[in-house]
Amino acid sequence: MDNTFKEFLQEKGYKFTKQRQVVMEVFAEREGEHMTTEEVFHYAGKKMPEIGIATVYRAVSLLESIGFLTALTFEDGTTRYERRLEDEKHKHHHLVCNVCHEITEVNVDLLDDLEEEIEKTVHFHITDHNLKFYGICDKCSRKKEGEANEV
Amino acid sequence: MDNTFKEFLQEKGYKFTKQRQVVMEVFAEREGEHMTTEEVFHYAGKKMPEIGIATVYRAVSLLESIGFLTALTFEDGTTRYERRLEDEKHKHHHLVCNVCHEITEVNVDLLDDLEEEIEKTVHFHITDHNLKFYGICDKCSRKKEGEANEV
DNA sequence: TTGACTGCAAATCATTTGCACTACG
């Protein structure tokens, strides 16, 4: 598995260093998580205590630029990263719970029609889009009901 | 017109101060612009040189909380504000040009169906959504063509 | 070997906060 990581970097002309490896491993071992750089640093530190946070910042932004990661920006301004899956087509969007702040994913391809419509109407060449839904997840809304009954 | 501003604040129990007035005026005079707090500060300073940036930060976030403004967060992490129009229904989305960074607006209501679908499928109660399109605006793509021809 | 990469600490940038002062209601 490490080998894939190594190639990923070397194909693009970057060195495969221990710290980059560690950062990549953190993402591989935490599929589905959306981590801030601080969080990545925290997990990376468990595997390699000497790693510096500046290095993690540099690694994470490098990995984003070469397509290993995708950056997500939320309403509250925080930036989080997720591992970019191989199948690029598979565009997904995020549901952000306002209570527990958990981020889940949904697949909706309907946006393609929308883009086409906009391109024609407004003459704007769309290359990317960003859709996030905010609300309350199932878990939290059940919890709320429970609390209400306790009164 | 100032009177509306005054009421807007006083109805919610806030004082109508000169600095808040100035900030509101800046937005009123720049309909359609999406400004960072720094930019608001800059324009406000022309009307009232003594105003402090901390006050502008405070004013802008107050105005957002009482519905006079809407905050927008972009991919690059910047937060910008736009004046919230009276007709809340009128949900619009943003087109962000990657070249000139100009932000334009589009109206698309199709998202409602999408939300409904998601609510049913994933059991997530959606209260808000955020959709942005990134690409190249008409103006910039024409400019690019021009440059290509110059070669 | 040697330039890319790293760790560290200092710098930067956006935003927030403490505090004494001011002015709106």
Place this chain on the structure above:
DNA sequence: CGTAGTGCAAATGATTTGCAGTCAA
């Protein structure tokens, strides 16, 4: 008049950068 609101400067938090030392190719 009394308190919410302000200006200023210092504090904060996230991210970046300069630099001397290190290590992958």
